[in-house]
Amino acid sequence: MDIAALQTRNSAHWKKATAIRALTLDAVAAAKSGHSGMPMGMADVATVLFEKHLKFDASTPKWPDRDRFILSAGHGSMLIYSLLHLLGDAQVTLDEIRNFRQLGAKTAGHPENFLLDAVETTTGPLGQGISNAVGFAMAEEIQRAHYGRKVVDHHTYVIAGDGCLMEGISQEAIGLAGRHQLGKLIAFWDNNNITIDGEVGLSDRTDQVKRFKASGWHVQEIDGHDPDAIDAAINAAKKSKKPSMIACKTHIALGHAAQDTAKGHGALTDMDQLAAAKKAYGWPHGPFEIPADIKAEWEEIGRKGAAQRQAWQARFDTLSAQRQAQFNRAYACEVPKKLASVVRALKRQVSESKPKIATRKSSEMTLEVINPIMPETVGGSADLTGSNNTLTGDMGVFDVDNRKGRYIYWGIREHGMAAAMNGMGLHGGIRPYGGTFMCFTDYARPAMRLAALSKVPTVFVMTHDSIGLGEDGPTHQPVEHLAISRATPNTLVFRPADTVETAESWEIALNQKATPSVLSLTRQSLPTVRVEHKMKNLTAQGAYVLAEAEGKRQAILIATGSEVSVAMAARDMLQAEGIGTRVVSMPCMELFAQQEEGYRRRILPAGPVRVGVEAGVQMGWDRWLLGERGREAKAGFIGMNSFGASAPAEALFEHFGITADAVVAKVNDLL
């Protein structure tokens, strides 16, 4: 690489880009950890993008109509931190740069949206950012259709590396973007030919240009160090009606001794080599030192969007008060006041009509009353619409010629769906939910974790939540998946017993601003157990007494979802034997754990034997059975301790011993 030529050919550009490279080298060296090569390789692309194209105002990083910039190759976090510092972002001070990757710093190892306002999404696990970006771009299309171009009109830019493109999820994202002609999505591929293990060719020889074209993308190939070529490519990409991929041939760790090597991918901490690289750059400044003129130029770039933002504000102010309020409410992730009343009305109705239906159908009934009053919901399913019951009458289908459609046919892409939903939620203004079979939590899992970590209130509608799925067999029957989601921090897992609890669960899920929810719903029909209408959302306490013991309280049955009615049947039999039995419905363990001890003690007092009933593994139950005043000698569990089997549901519940008879026998054993 002829660094000298780069320096002289576009010296103003070079200096700005070099500021990114120098800060990256210094921060990684100080931290003795991090990834130097990627920011050094992509500094030119980022500089041109931010200087000439990206619509943003560094003073107001959350301006709703900003262009979104997503660093899918999140390990190159110093790229974004350098940019934000140079641009004058108030949160990214020089001290933050110096503290890169240290405890308490906002400049974490990978970019985290909950630490920095200007970071759109938490990246690092590869392929997530580019898939989030699909959701960002869809959210923009939907909102633009709804509010008009004068209020919503921005691009989504994403930088992806070879790792992002090798992860399977990228294919799901590429396919979705191509199918929906997301023309305002522009992806830069950092084509540096290097991964951690060596040259890309060690593990992949895919022609990425052909691959993207096969899915309907506009593709360009450029020298990623040529600012004019970068600028021209972005201009061409903006003009295309297809999503654009710009393959940027770059040199990882440009100008460093480790350039173009796997070593260059990691932390470059050799101080002599660092000095040599800076010398090659023509950068005589000390560590963390940015000359005032270069900083000023960057800060000017950081300010250039202020006028656009003010003009946007003026346009926004012309919207009707109602539309402004709706826009602002959705961006604030607040529910409409009417939500509580429509949920209450539904609860009252079903407490009276007592339908015997599957909770996936209960969920649909709930959505039928929610979707009309929350225009910000966007639903979908990973090719199981009829099974997940996620489509309601009023939504319309999102498509190239119907951007107002609020339902998305995600295809057989649970992972891409989950990541794109996270992107929609992070974009703002949209409340995404999407369905699949609960067993395929496995496929969506990396994005479900990121929803929790990055504090997006995505709702995962997981139907067919046990062996009750029946004949499809063990590949499709979740047994460990409730435990998996419950083990995940900042995740609410709801397993409602009937339509009332399902409606309550939806109400809570939509009231979350920073926590995803998992709804665990049945395939099979369940009786209504909440036959007495209560205004109060009982699910909000996580667990409550559904049926009190008659006579002396000798047993407490704790159950969730489809097993609540099993517990109720067992209670009838136990009461008939003269054994006073309380049934506790526990639709959300996380919310119950948050209640104060007095409440928990009232629900789960010491003394009676306890039996937990759930068609899943025991993991996660011991706290409620052995702890919380429980005792090993007086506690039992009726559930699964193996994978399921293929048979009609009733036969399976019998076969695996999840029946009222088994509960009664367990109680009698323990008494």
Add this chain to the structure above:
Amino acid sequence: MDIAALQTRNSAHWKKATAIRALTLDAVAAAKSGHSGMPMGMADVATVLFEKHLKFDASTPKWPDRDRFILSAGHGSMLIYSLLHLLGDAQVTLDEIRNFRQLGAKTAGHPENFLLDAVETTTGPLGQGISNAVGFAMAEEIQRAHYGRKVVDHHTYVIAGDGCLMEGISQEAIGLAGRHQLGKLIAFWDNNNITIDGEVGLSDRTDQVKRFKASGWHVQEIDGHDPDAIDAAINAAKKSKKPSMIACKTHIALGHAAQDTAKGHGALTDMDQLAAAKKAYGWPHGPFEIPADIKAEWEEIGRKGAAQRQAWQARFDTLSAQRQAQFNRAYACEVPKKLASVVRALKRQVSESKPKIATRKSSEMTLEVINPIMPETVGGSADLTGSNNTLTGDMGVFDVDNRKGRYIYWGIREHGMAAAMNGMGLHGGIRPYGGTFMCFTDYARPAMRLAALSKVPTVFVMTHDSIGLGEDGPTHQPVEHLAISRATPNTLVFRPADTVETAESWEIALNQKATPSVLSLTRQSLPTVRVEHKMKNLTAQGAYVLAEAEGKRQAILIATGSEVSVAMAARDMLQAEGIGTRVVSMPCMELFAQQEEGYRRRILPAGPVRVGVEAGVQMGWDRWLLGERGREAKAGFIGMNSFGASAPAEALFEHFGITADAVVAKVNDLL
């Protein structure tokens, strides 16, 4: 579709294919559940494949040199059951066909390798089969290189649907197969343009032909109902040195009223429509009735490989006794006798030298003694070779020009790696292991579950297993992943404390024939805690007393992995305070749970306070703390209850309170 023309043009073929369609219609109708359309659409392809190409002997489904046939579109399970019944497979009787999807039947909803010998792999979760197939094909290449073409020379055929190709994992598989020029892998794409939600175009418009070509595949497009075209395409595919994809344009539910519709994808149970379809086929026979002549023709196909198998056996018998024994041992998944002695020697050496190293390095040391004596091991990493420490000196790298290489650079493809490893294990003769960061259990998760369900002893080498990962931050720090793997049935999760336990864990993992193992290994260095050499594999009991209390036993500290040395340090402090403290190392909860109660009671007696220490979530620990004679008032846990953070490891352990001081404080609180 002109069914009449199909009937007359190739009537002998048509009758055989129609037998598949008729059995499918009858079995699904009897079960009132299942997927009729796929077998009906792909019956012609399957008939030509089995009649003219597939090398197999229905009497001996486990013949090692058979061609492998994988139904990636596993919902079409009646295709494989029909074929096996028609061919005369002894396990698939007509009663089994009649019992499709019923409790106890071998004809489960989706094909399960543990129920039927002729089913190569359990499919249903889409995209897994085609990714398993990559592993099957790699295993064949490696073994062919090792034993020669006269003993190993077979193809891997796979049928994939639109769902398989939309799942991201398929891109990982396609990329791997193309990169490694797996010329003996031949995939049929059931190009029927239908998914559950409707036409494929609802969610995808990818040009699959271009997509496969972009990754270096040989691609053909044919009419999937034309037997001559099918035959010619398979012949051409066999000649290509590239992996082959044959795009078969088919009609889902061919000949039925639901042909070419989403309804046709599911269970076709309308008896009038069923009768009409059979009439259109020219199939006047009753339910489950196969005319003797057609059955005889199919059985002849089932027998045609017998001579090939006998010839193969004769060639195999010419191998040296040693090579025969090695071949048979590896296929039986048995370890060499020397394994125990090399592990013991390593244990003795490290008990004496007491290295302070990361357990990922301990794992490498163990592999350095195992790989030379187990030529059937095949290692790899998802682009983290230097971090996972999975490559040992003697392995060689698998490549187009080095098929003997036993190390695979999987690229950034955790999911594809895991599924391909399962495929290798299922192929037989190979013991696969592969590494990634433990946090990326999430990406590999669907295939890890299938390893457990389908009883493949794959070894997942999961390094950087806690906040000890340090600066990369919470996106890369597992906190719930031990719980996730422990919640999964038929999975052994090992979290060794030092090199001795790591070696013991590997020994146990390799002795499994039907259970996958997860090795949870540290990034950071740990002291040797097993400083007294024991011949016995103590890890095999799951937990054991590492250090006994001196004086009156007041506390038991239970710890795993990197926290065992924390517990040991806490014990020193507690003993100094006069508090007799036992330390129990618990490297494998599943194995401890399998011990008889007497042993468990000796390790965890009633009485002392108990504190669990593990840098993960508490889920899964309550059994050992509150149960097994424990009591809530006397039990505590030191671990994580949130996501981690970005900082050096030492700072994080301090920040999250996972320290000897915290353990001591907890014990004092409880006493």
